[in-house]
Amino acid sequence: MRTTPIMEKQEEARERRLMSLYQDAFPLVARYISRMGGSFEEAKDLFQDALVIYYEKIQRGDVVLKYTEKSYLFGIARYLWNKRYQENNHQVPLDQFGADFDERLNLRDPGYEEISAPRLLRLLQTAGQKCMELLSAFYYERMDMKEMAERFGFSSPRSATVQKFKCLEKVKETVKEKSLKYEDILE
Amino acid sequence: MKTSWNELRLIEDYLTANGAPADQVLFEARLILQPELKDSVYWQERTYGLIQQYGRQQLRSEISRVHEKLFSAPEHQSFRQKIRKLFRK
Numbered sequence: 001m002r003t004t005p006i007m008e009k010q011e012e013a014r015e016r017r018l019m020s021l022y023q024d025a026f027p028l029v030a031r032y033i034s035r036m037g038g039s040f041e042e043a044k045d046l047f048q049d050a051l052v053i054y055y056e057k058i059q060r061g062d063v064v065l066k067y068t069e070k071s072y073l074f075g076i077a078r079y080l081w082n083k084r085y086q087e088n089n090h091q092v093p094l095d096q097f098g099a100d101f102d103e104r105l106n107l108r109d110p111g112y113e114e115i116s117a118p119r120l121l122r123l124l125q126t127a128g129q130k131c132m133e134l135l136s137a138f139y140y141e142r143m144d145m146k147e148m149a150e151r152f153g154f155s156s157p158r159s160a161t162v163q164k165f166k167c168l169e170k171v172k173e174t175v176k177e178k179s180l181k182y183e184d185i186l187e
Numbered sequence: 188m189k190t191s192w193n194e195l196r197l198i199e200d201y202l203t204a205n206g207a208p209a210d211q212v213l214f215e216a217r218l219i220l221q222p223e224l225k226d227s228v229y230w231q232e233r234t235y236g237l238i239q240q241y242g243r244q245q246l247r248s249e250i251s252r253v254h255e256k257l258f259s260a261p262e263h264q265s266f267r268q269k270i271r272k273l274f275r276k
Contacts, residue, residue, distance in 0.1 A: 015249060022254070026257075040270070052243060117237065121240055121241060132241045135238045136241050165189075165195060171234055175234045175237060
């Protein structure tokens with residue numbers, strides 16, 4: 001049976017969910033990394049990256065589970081490990097472990113890229129944090145206007161929509177203005 | 188709704204390919220005719236990229252908090268031991 005998981009949007013519920021994913025899947029990933037000669041820190045970093053990727057894939061409606069969330073997360077982590085391992089020019093060891101855990105991962109989409117323009121991001125965090133929170137709830141967490149109104153205390157979904165546009169306009173203006181001002185922000 | 192918001196919405200529909208195919212074509216035609224619209228699309232796309240990065244950062248700190256809890260709270264001691272054992276050489 002195939003299932004499509006969803007992610008909790010309410011903050012406490014999401015923390016419980018992340019906690020249970022961590023408890024469930026981290027031991028498996030840690031054991032794999034340890035067998036491959038990796039350290040605790042490497043296992044931790046890799047697993048946290050895998051959680052971010054998993055979350056983003058769920059938000060895009062991109063995850064169809066054949067087995068369990070644990071095996072899916074393990075699949076992502078193993079993919080990341082092998083990718084980094086190869087890039088470091090090490091020999092790739094034969095993987096004698098966990099053939100049952102393969103899920104269709106489709107990780108080659110461009111949705112996951114490294115952070116750039118950190119300076120501009122810091123600026124937006126300090127100068128327009130409220131707007132960034134609001135926009136991120138809509139675009140990253142994919143909340144609808146009703147959920148937005150609840151979280152941010154707007155009187156109606158309609159006023160949440162208005163606020164979203166105000167913020168998008170404001171942040172876009174800042175991005176443009178600051179990027180042109182400090183050309184070194186542009187790659 | 189303000190006119191400038193209308194443009195924001197049109198650009199958003201275009202970038203997310205949410206509009207009807209005919210609207211997409213129409214928008215592409217406008218892009219050729221109005222260079223300033225092309226700029227505006229660029230900045231909006233960049234803004235979405237930064238919002239994405241911001242959201243990802245927030246998620247990362249949530250995940251780190253969960254990790255801290257698991258590796259410090261008394262009730263998770265057996266979980267910790269299980270993990271630590273894996274890395275004891």
